Amino acid sequence: MDKIDYRLISLLQENARMPLKQLAEKVFLSSPATAARLERLEKSGIISGYSVKVDHKLLGYPITAFINLEVQPSQKAIFYPFIKEHPNVLECNCVTGHYSMLIKVAFESTEALDIFIGQLQTFGSTQTQIVFSTAKVETGVDLENIINGNYPDVPEIK
Numbered sequence: 342m343d344k345i346d347y348r349l350i351s352l353l354q355e356n357a358r359m360p361l362k363q364l365a366e367k368v369f370l371s372s373p374a375t376a377a378r379l380e381r382l383e384k385s386g387i388i389s390g391y392s393v394k395v396d397h398k399l400l401g402y403p404i405t406a407f408i409n410l411e412v413q414p415s416q417k418a419i420f421y422p423f424i425k426e427h428p429n430v431l432e433c434n435c436v437t438g439h440y441s442m443l444i445k446v447a448f449e450s451t452e453a454l455d456i457f458i459g460q461l462q463t464f465g466s467t468q469t470q471i472v473f474s475t476a477k478v479e480t481g482v483d484l485e486n487i488i489n490g491n492y493p494d495v496p497e498i499k
Contacts, residue, residue, distance in 0.1 A: 342387070345370065347484045349378060350388065354481025357391040394478075402429070402447040404454055405472040409440035411465035420464050429457060440468065 345368050352359055352367055365375040382388040397405065412420050424433045424444065432445040444461075448454040451471075461467050 344488050346378060346382060346387075347488045349375070350382070351481070351484040351488070353388070353391070354484070357393075397447040402449055404448040404451055405475075406446050406448070406454055407470045407472070408444040408446060408458065408461060409468040410442040410444060410461050411439065411467075412441045413465060416464050427457070429453075
């Protein structure tokens with residue numbers, strides 16, 4: 342990885358639909374050279390996909406919540422398929438601490454959230470926080486500061 346690769350990733354984090362020609366102009370490469378770099382980043386798994394940011398409220402899912410769940414290791418083989426298939430689950434992370442899972446969900450109502458929590462409780466105890474507002478939405482990693490050498494603990498990028 343070099344500065345151009347980091348810059349390409351940074352640009353795509355801002356706008357995953359940026360046309361190849363525009364990306365190439367911004368990194369001062371030809372379109373074929375830029376396409377080759379993107380293909381290499383995709384094949385290596387550094388770029389694992391392209392996504393769309395969606396406002397769940399406007400789609401009819403105004404209730405966002407974080408649910409902590411205590412899952413016993415013996416139940417993970419049943420839990421993982423359940424959680425992966427549930428359409429309201431936005432994210433599920435295995436974490437440290439008393440609860441082993443942190444689950445982000447979006448629901449159309451508190452009643453629907455309550456039903457889901459009941460389903461989760463077959464796996465273990467839960468603790469739920471409903472989101473009132475979001476001060477900062479998910480962003481990409483701040484690669485521009487890394488590129489510019491503003492983080493002294495990060496090795497220099499060539």
